[in-house]
Amino acid sequence: MLSNITIGQYFPGNSLLHRLDPRTKIVVLFALIVALFLFDRPADYLVMSLLTLAFMLLSRVPLRTLLGSLKPLWWILLFTFLIHLCSTPGEEFAHLWVFSLTFEGLAHGFFICLRLVLLLLLSSLLTFTTSPLKLTDALEALLSPLKRIGVPAHELAMMMTIALRFVPTLIEETDKIMKAQQARGADFVTGSIVRRLKNVVPILVPLFISVFRRADDLAMAMEARCYHGGEGRTQMKQLHFLPLDYLAWGGTALLLAVLAALWLL
Amino acid sequence: MALIEIEHLSHVYHAGEEGEQTALDDLSLSIERGEFVAVLGSNGSGKSTLAKHLNALLLPTSGACRIDGIDTREEADVWRIRQKVGMVFQNPDNQLIAAVVEDDVAFGPENLGVPSAEIRRRVDEALKAVNMTEFRSYAPHLLSGGQKQRIAIAGTLAMQTEAIVFDEATAMLDPEGRAEILSIVQRLHEEQGITVVYITHFMEEAAAADRILVLDHGRLVMDAPPREVFRHARELRALGLEVPLAVELRDRLRAAGVALPEDLLTPAELVAALSGKGGAASGD
Ligand SMILES: Nc1ncnc2c1ncn2[C@@H]1O[C@H](COP(=O)(O)OP(=O)(O)O)[C@@H](O)[C@H]1O
Numbered sequence A: 001m002l003s004n005i006t007i008g009q010y011f012p013g014n015s016l017l018h019r020l021d022p023r024t025k026i027v028v029l030f031a032l033i034v035a036l037f038l039f040d041r042p043a044d045y046l047v048m049s050l051l052t053l054a055f056m057l058l059s060r061v062p063l064r065t066l067l068g069s070l071k072p073l074w075w076i077l078l079f080t081f082l083i084h085l086c087s088t089p090g091e092e093f094a095h096l097w098v099f100s101l102t103f104e105g106l107a108h109g110f111f112i113c114l115r116l117v118l119l120l121l122l123s124s125l126l127t128f129t130t131s132p133l134k135l136t137d138a139l140e141a142l143l144s145p146l147k148r149i150g151v152p153a154h155e156l157a158m159m160m161t162i163a164l165r166f167v168p169t170l171i172e173e174t175d176k177i178m179k180a181q182q183a184r185g186a187d188f189v190t191g192s193i194v195r196r197l198k199n200v201v202p203i204l205v206p207l208f209i210s211v212f213r214r215a216d217d218l219a220m221a222m223e224a225r226c227y228h229g230g231e232g233r234t235q236m237k238q239l240h241f242l243p244l245d246y247l248a249w250g251g252t253a254l255l256l257a258v259l260a261a262l263w264l265l
Numbered sequence B: 001m002a003l004i005e006i007e008h009l010s011h012v013y014h015a016g017e018e019g020e021q022t023a024l025d026d027l028s029l030s031i032e033r034g035e036f037v038a039v040l041g042s043n044g045s046g047k048s049t050l051a052k053h054l055n056a057l058l059l060p061t062s063g064a065c066r067i068d069g070i071d072t073r074e075e076a077d078v079w080r081i082r083q084k085v086g087m088v089f090q091n092p093d094n095q096l097i098a099a100v101v102e103d104d105v106a107f108g109p110e111n112l113g114v115p116s117a118e119i120r121r122r123v124d125e126a127l128k129a130v131n132m133t134e135f136r137s138y139a140p141h142l143l144s145g146g147q148k149q150r151i152a153i154a155g156t157l158a159m160q161t162e163a164i165v166f167d168e169a170t171a172m173l174d175p176e177g178r179a180e181i182l183s184i185v186q187r188l189h190e191e192q193g194i195t196v197v198y199i200t201h202f203m204e205e206a207a208a209a210d211r212i213l214v215l216d217h218g219r220l221v222m223d224a225p226p227r228e229v230f231r232h233a234r235e236l237r238a239l240g241l242e243v244p245l246a247v248e249l250r251d252r253l254r255a256a257g258v259a260l261p262e263d264l265l266t267p268a269e270l271v272a273a274l275s276g277k278g279g280a281a282s283g284d
């Protein structure tokens, strides 16, 4: 019943985007997001949209799958659009109760929504083309210069690793407990909210007990295998930049430069 | 110098507090390099407590525990000790750390700061030694219990430990997984000379060892080869332990008047002895 939950949304493949170093992808994503917020003229939006479209094609991830990641945002998009439509001063084309709907609002709302959609598509492209493990390694690598100012880069990465390792195990366990309770007549799908919540307690209690027990065991096992934090630790799988990565860095820098130049003109 | 030397070791949980619990009581023993030692004892007899002393996860309340001559209380040497003695715990689910098999095997050497290429080599070798090479890129939750324990063994092999302590590592496995682990442990012991300390509830597994230690209420009550230990079936039962099936059968047949050697241990020996008898009986 819970088995359809997956962590992340990695879509295995071997496209150009898949082969980019995860660090490159994170940095480029970051740069593009900044660009999205800095440059907000229609021409800029056109460039960013075309770029996103190009990435989507390059990724070889089916369009349906990609657009599926927009689904949870649907209501937020609609809401954002309506707010801008109703609250932007300008030339009114209709009047609704106390709200005046303007052409400027229409345009503004459209572009803000476009910005959100592009943001989400670009971030999804990162998670669709990068396995969670690589993301973890990349995050640790990118954050490690910040260790000096107290950012716990290694610890964050270790937490992500352990979460990736244990989420499936815990899901299986929850499933087992739920089935055991259902076999005893518990009902999680019908009845009032209060009733259903009450039925969740007998799942959470054993689950929590088991999680603490696991954490205890795991800490012991990690200690037995000489874990003592990130200090002096090496890694079997090291990340390597390829020529493709330099190309991506260069391309992004060029794009930002051109957009900035156009802005200043 | 023996690999593991324990002298007058006592361990008291919550010493001096309410609920004080003496788990090990004046234990002295030593284990040589290359030995295969099984540890028996009923629940709460102190087996896990002993195991955790062997790689400094617990420290003696009094007495001493030395690994290859290093006292486990030397704080600075704790990583050297853990590199010499690896551990495989009971629950297969709670000791694998990484989300991919080969990354998990690499965890120990990564902590020790081994260079990447060398880790790669060790991981490949360790996975091969436990016949898990083809599962290298699996997620641990997709493996069976026995396979997970094999990965845990590979994880200690990759640290190049001299000894591996198994704390009821087969308790949660099905018979198939149990047999699998025991045969791998025996092979590692024979081929690579790994010292094995094998805590178990399964007497057939204990019978495969060179030597058996029996604990009772934190004391060492027997320390002898399996043949010798299982001669004392009655004492073992009094300690809440079983005996192997062949031994059980031996004793019942002896009680029924069948003449069998009192140190008979394995099913094969039983069969041999009885088929000899069969010839004699038909002569009656
Ligand atoms: N963390 C602990 N705190 C207090 N008492 C403990 C703890 N762990 C074990 N004990 C007690 O120490 C004794 C030996 O336990 P243990 O070494 O786990 O035995 P075994 O592994 O043989 O079942 C038991 O009486 C147990 O209750």
Ligand SMILES: [Mg+2]
Residues within 6 Å of the ligand: B047, B048, B049, B167, B168
């Ligand atoms: Mg125990």
